[in-house]
Amino acid sequence: xxxxxxxxxxxxxxxxxxxxxxxxxxxxxxxxxxxxxxxxxxxxxxxxxxxxxxxxxxxxxxxxxxxxxxxxxxxxxxxxxxxxxxxxxxxxxxxxxxxxxxxxxxxxxxxxxxxxxxxxxxxxxxxxxxxxxxxxxxxxxxxxxxxxxxxxxxxxxxxxxxxxxxxxxxxxxxxxxxxxxxxxxxxxxxxxxxxxxxxxxxxxxxxxxxxxxxxxxxxxxxxxxxxxxxxxxxxxxxxxxxxxxxxxxxxxxxxxxxxxxxxxxxxxxxxxxxxxxxxxxxxxxxxxxxxxxxxxxxxxxxxxxxxxxxxxxxxxxxxxxxxxxxxxxxxxxxxxxxxxxxxxxxxxxxxxxxxxxxxxxxxxxxxxxxxxxxxxxxxxxxxxxxxxxxxxxxxxxxxxxxxxxxxx
Amino acid sequence: xxxxxxxxxxxxxxxxxxxxxxxxxxxxxxxxxxxxxxxxxxxxxxxxxxxxxxxxxxxxxxxxxxxxxxxxxxxxxxxxxxxxxxxxxxxxxxxxxxxxxxxxxxxxxxxxxxxxxxxxxxxxxxxxxxxxxxxxxxxxxxxxxxxxxxxxxxxxxxxxxxxxxxxxxxxxxxxxxxxxxxxxxxxxxxxxxxxxxxxxxxxxxxxxxxxxxxxxxxxxxxxxxxxxxxxxxxxxxxxxxxxxxxxxxxxxxxxxxxxxxxxxxxxxxxxxxxxxxxxxxxxxxxxxxxxxxxxxxxxxxxxxxxxxxxxxxxxxxxxxxxxxxxxxxxxxxxxxxxxxxxxxxxxxxxxxxxxxxxxxxxxxxxxxxxxxxxxxxxxxxxxxxxxxxxxxxxxxxxxxxxxxxxxxxxxxxxxxxxxxxxxxxxxxxxxxxxxxxxxxxxxxxxxxxxxxxxxxxxxxxxxxxxxxxxxxxxxxxxxxxxxxxxxxxxxxxxxxxxxxxxxxxxxxxxxxxxxxxxxxxxxxxxxxxxxxxxxxxxxxxxxxxxxxxxxxxxxxxxxxxxxxxxxxxxxxxxxxxxxxxxx
Numbered sequence: 001x002x003x004x005x006x007x008x009x010x011x012x013x014x015x016x017x018x019x020x021x022x023x024x025x026x027x028x029x030x031x032x033x034x035x036x037x038x039x040x041x042x043x044x045x046x047x048x049x050x051x052x053x054x055x056x057x058x059x060x061x062x063x064x065x066x067x068x069x070x071x072x073x074x075x076x077x078x079x080x081x082x083x084x085x086x087x088x089x090x091x092x093x094x095x096x097x098x099x100x101x102x103x104x105x106x107x108x109x110x111x112x113x114x115x116x117x118x119x120x121x122x123x124x125x126x127x128x129x130x131x132x133x134x135x136x137x138x139x140x141x142x143x144x145x146x147x148x149x150x151x152x153x154x155x156x157x158x159x160x161x162x163x164x165x166x167x168x169x170x171x172x173x174x175x176x177x178x179x180x181x182x183x184x185x186x187x188x189x190x191x192x193x194x195x196x197x198x199x200x201x202x203x204x205x206x207x208x209x210x211x212x213x214x215x216x217x218x219x220x221x222x223x224x225x226x227x228x229x230x231x232x233x234x235x236x237x238x239x240x241x242x243x244x245x246x247x248x249x250x251x252x253x254x255x256x257x258x259x260x261x262x263x264x265x266x267x268x269x270x271x272x273x274x275x276x277x278x279x280x281x282x283x284x285x286x287x288x289x290x291x292x293x294x295x296x297x298x299x300x301x302x303x304x305x306x307x308x309x310x311x312x313x314x315x316x317x318x319x320x321x322x323x324x325x326x327x328x329x330x331x332x333x334x335x336x337x338x339x340x341x342x343x344x345x346x347x348x349x350x351x352x353x354x355x356x357x358x359x360x361x362x363x364x365x366x367x368x369x370x371x372x373x374x375x376x377x378x379x380x381x382x383x384x385x386x387x388x389x390x391x392x393x394x395x396x397x398x399x400x401x402x403x404x405x406x407x408x
Numbered sequence: 409x410x411x412x413x414x415x416x417x418x419x420x421x422x423x424x425x426x427x428x429x430x431x432x433x434x435x436x437x438x439x440x441x442x443x444x445x446x447x448x449x450x451x452x453x454x455x456x457x458x459x460x461x462x463x464x465x466x467x468x469x470x471x472x473x474x475x476x477x478x479x480x481x482x483x484x485x486x487x488x489x490x491x492x493x494x495x496x497x498x499x500x501x502x503x504x505x506x507x508x509x510x511x512x513x514x515x516x517x518x519x520x521x522x523x524x525x526x527x528x529x530x531x532x533x534x535x536x537x538x539x540x541x542x543x544x545x546x547x548x549x550x551x552x553x554x555x556x557x558x559x560x561x562x563x564x565x566x567x568x569x570x571x572x573x574x575x576x577x578x579x580x581x582x583x584x585x586x587x588x589x590x591x592x593x594x595x596x597x598x599x600x601x602x603x604x605x606x607x608x609x610x611x612x613x614x615x616x617x618x619x620x621x622x623x624x625x626x627x628x629x630x631x632x633x634x635x636x637x638x639x640x641x642x643x644x645x646x647x648x649x650x651x652x653x654x655x656x657x658x659x660x661x662x663x664x665x666x667x668x669x670x671x672x673x674x675x676x677x678x679x680x681x682x683x684x685x686x687x688x689x690x691x692x693x694x695x696x697x698x699x700x701x702x703x704x705x706x707x708x709x710x711x712x713x714x715x716x717x718x719x720x721x722x723x724x725x726x727x728x729x730x731x732x733x734x735x736x737x738x739x740x741x742x743x744x745x746x747x748x749x750x751x752x753x754x755x756x757x758x759x760x761x762x763x764x765x766x767x768x769x770x771x772x773x774x775x776x777x778x779x780x781x782x783x784x785x786x787x788x789x790x791x792x793x794x795x796x797x798x799x800x801x802x803x804x805x806x807x808x809x810x811x812x813x814x815x816x817x818x819x820x821x822x823x824x825x826x827x828x829x830x831x832x833x834x835x836x837x838x839x840x841x842x843x844x845x846x847x848x849x850x851x852x853x854x855x856x857x858x859x860x861x862x863x864x865x866x867x868x869x870x871x872x873x874x875x876x877x878x879x880x881x882x883x884x885x886x887x888x889x890x891x892x893x894x895x896x897x898x899x900x901x902x903x904x905x906x907x908x909x910x911x912x913x914x915x916x917x918x919x920x921x922x923x924x925x926x927x928x929x930x931x932x933x934x935x936x937x938x939x940x941x942x943x944x945x946x947x948x949x950x951x952x953x954x955x956x957x958x959x960x961x962x963x964x965x966x967x968x969x970x971x972x973x974x975x976x977x978x979x980x981x982x983x984x985x986x987x988x989x990x991x
Contacts, residue, residue, distance in 0.1 A: 006848065057823065205819045205820060205823055207815075207818075208817070209817075210481075210812075213814045220947065221952065224947035224948040224952055227946075231942075235936055239932055273880075273881055273885070275951070276885045276955040279952075280889045283893075283959075284893075286933075287893060287936070291929045295929070298925070324903075326906075331896045331899050333845060334842045334846070334896075337841040338839070338888060341834050341835075341837040341838035341841065342831075346833075346834040349473075350830065353881075
């Protein structure tokens with residue numbers, strides 16, 4: 001029988017992986033701490049999905065320095081801004097984020113009300129902002145509504161200090177008429193100012209998220225991830241047993257924070273699609289954990305597990321890791337091939353996604369092969385109330401046939 | 409039946425055939441050039457015409473981040489809608505009380521009535537409880553009575569404000585000529601709008617805020633020019649029917665009826681045949697038929713003049729649902745004249761150039777408040793449904809509640825094209841590397857795995873095409889994850905078979921044992937991803953939900969291909985019980 005097989009890892013070697021268990025648990029504890037420290041110090045680059053505000057992706061026709069853009073934004077009154085280069089070097093793309101304020105301050109509204117009272121010789125004018133760049137203006141009824149609308153348009157264009165886009169007759173009653181006035185939006189203003197300063201620009205993407213919505217997206221996103229992780233753990237607890245589940249938790253915590261750490265270090269924007277990246281990392285890692293767990297369960301002698309000696313359990317765990325090592329290496333390689341090629345070739349959003357995937361998967365492979373079974377052993381040791389675990393003693397594996405012959 | 413690998417191969421071949429059949433529209437869609445794409449976006453039926461007759465017409469829809477477009481979320485201010493409603497009711501109450509010679513000092517917009525005496529107050533509250541079903545008395549002092557809107561009415565306004573807004577916005581967007589717009593409710597008071605291929609959010613915003621075009625035009629029942637027409641196009645029928653007038657006589661109703669797709673040919677057929685004083689507009693007749701209405705060219709009134717429309721009851725003694733309309737002062741004058749000179753004739757309610765219905769004038773209506781009684785012969789529920797529907801049509805001229813823009817996202821078309829182009833390259837390089845690794849490592853068995861994974865991908869895309877699913881960038885991440893899980897399942901199985909071979913088993917037995925022992929790990933890893941997908945789909949929004957969709961569909965298909973498809977190949981090569989297996 002000659003099976004010529006290519007392999008990265010020879011299962012006959014029986015490496016003692018137990019030796020790395022302590023280190024793996026230390027890493028599993030350190031990663032979240034470092035990640036939290038990172039978020040604390042440098043901060044996470046929250047995308048507008050979660051922070052609210054306005055973001056524009058602008059392509060210039062020539063290289064433009066971020067500081068020059070900041071100056072233009074400040075002149076427009078957007079002091080709180082972020083400008084960063086984006087995408088490929090030669091595309092001259094910039095990501096501009098400003099905290100989008102209401103176009104109308106209280107004073108502006110008052111000013112416009114007074115202006116209209118003066119110009120239309122009418123007693124009552126009510127204006128109230130309706131979203132960032134609209135005003136609802138309520139005027140007394142006029143005999144000729146068309147003329148009134150034209151007059152209003154002319155006055156606003158001439159004296160309001162804001163550029164109007166459109167005026168719509170919204171509603172009318174016996175004694176008043178309501179107009180909905182749409183003014184130039186923030187993105188229009190910024191685009192105009194940038195064109196004036198740097199020549200032709202192409203606005204490739206504009207996103208605005210209201211702070212109320214971003215708050216909701218934050219909670220929704222966090223809840224979705226939390227529930228998903230909870231559901232996975234419940235399933236593992238049912239399929240395996242409670243001794244196994246905590247290992248999966250340790251893994252999940254380490255991988256989630258590990259992915260966060262990549263966001264912090266890479267200064268990548270953390271937005272809704274990033275949640276998908278995070279979940280992909282967690283998904284692959286939990287998948288690994290399950291394969292290893294499944295193997296441990298299979299390697300353990302049949303019958304009542306509570307009666308097993310701790311040494312036996314430890315040997316079985318070690319053997320299971322050895323047996324699945326080929327598969328772990330292989331699978332990790334295939335996934336890494338894809339994510340690294342994305343990292344190199346793709347641009348923009350996908351680039352950050354691929355970076356998170358690559359590093360997260362690397363970390364995940366370690367946590368699921370070492371930290372998860374380590375936690376399992378720890379649970380067995382402390383909660384299984386067993387004695388006689390010596391970490392430095394070499395492992396002793398049993399083949400299925402030996403088990404069948406009753407060696408164990 | 410599935411004992412023999414040949415049967416299973418045939419089955420998977422049939423499945424692959426169906427998958428390719430489902431993918432035809434998607435392949436056609438993704439190969440459209442710029443001008444064809446514009447055509448498809450403009451006309452709902454254009455895409456179906458580009459396909460062979462025997463093909464389905466659902467296809468994978470690229471998300472806004474891939475094809476460009478506008479995404480908005482609007483918040484609906486229901487509270488303001490209620491305040492306005494109360495103010496209007498106060499106005500109506502004032503008018504009606506004056507008409508009925510009831511004594512009162514004032515009724516404020518907040519529905520607080522002020523009276524000269526307690527007895528005056530009592531007569532008035534009595535009158536309100538009889539005549540104004542929608543009001544409730546909350547509290548009273550000696551000279552004041554505070555009313556409020558009926559709680560059931562309030563809750564229906566709360567419920568309907570968002571739906572009405574959605575309807576209104578849909579009407580307006582249909583006019584913009586954006587196809588495949590998606591307008592949906594998000595939460596209890598938000599509306600999500602997606603306009604693929606539209607790249608000017610500011611323009612979209614002003615269009616959405618515009619007033620819809622609602623017109624009232626008289627139906628011309630005297631002209632009989634339709635009767636003179638010869639050689640009607642195929643599938644077009646001339647119908648002569650009648651309607652009841654208030655004095656008991658019958659009005660004639662002559663019209664053409666035809667299936668919806670004939671609209672263009674009917675329009676071109678009628679060109680030049682319509683008398684100068686008339687205009688022909690169309691209305692629907694059942695789900696897929698249209699009919700003509702011959703109308704006076706003059707538009708008598710527009711939706712601008714209509715202040716309010718509500719479902720009410722037909723009369724004091726008649727509990728049938730009806731629709732009551734309130735016109736502005738100017739509108740009331742026109743309506744008075746129109747109704748006076750047209751008793752027994754029909755007035756068409758035309759929304760965005762489509763005739764919604766044509767009720768008959770029964771009496772002269774001087775007050776600017778008209779009530780439309782709906783045709784009889786139906787159950788109360790059906791009539792109520794129609795009344796609600798008509799109310800929506802009438803109110804579509806104005807947004808029922810003020811809206812604020814909570815989220816606006818617009819992606820230019822070039823950006824998505826860039827992402828796709830760069831993504832394609834990355835995807836290609838990644839896939840080729842994975843394929844090479846699998847074949848180098850597992851030899852022929854690796855090749856089987858690759859075939860199975862590609863098969864899996866084709867099934868996955870076919871499923872998405874069949875559902876007409878949207879694919880966004882996060883969705884592609886979900887696709888990659890399931891792709892990874894599928895490859896992993898193959899690796900697990902192959903490793904298991906190798907192990908059994910190392911133990912000295914013959915290939916055939918090794919395959920059987922390998923599959924059996926690998927199954928639990930493969931099954932568990934698929935199920936956890938599937939569960940995660942379900943939970944994310946339930947609780948996530950937008951991008952996260954799209955990611956979850958891919959996960960759900962992907963895991964279901966991947967478990968099938970991992971244990972079923974590859975097994976066919978293994979059974980095929982071990983059919984004659986060979987001594988060696990290339991793995």
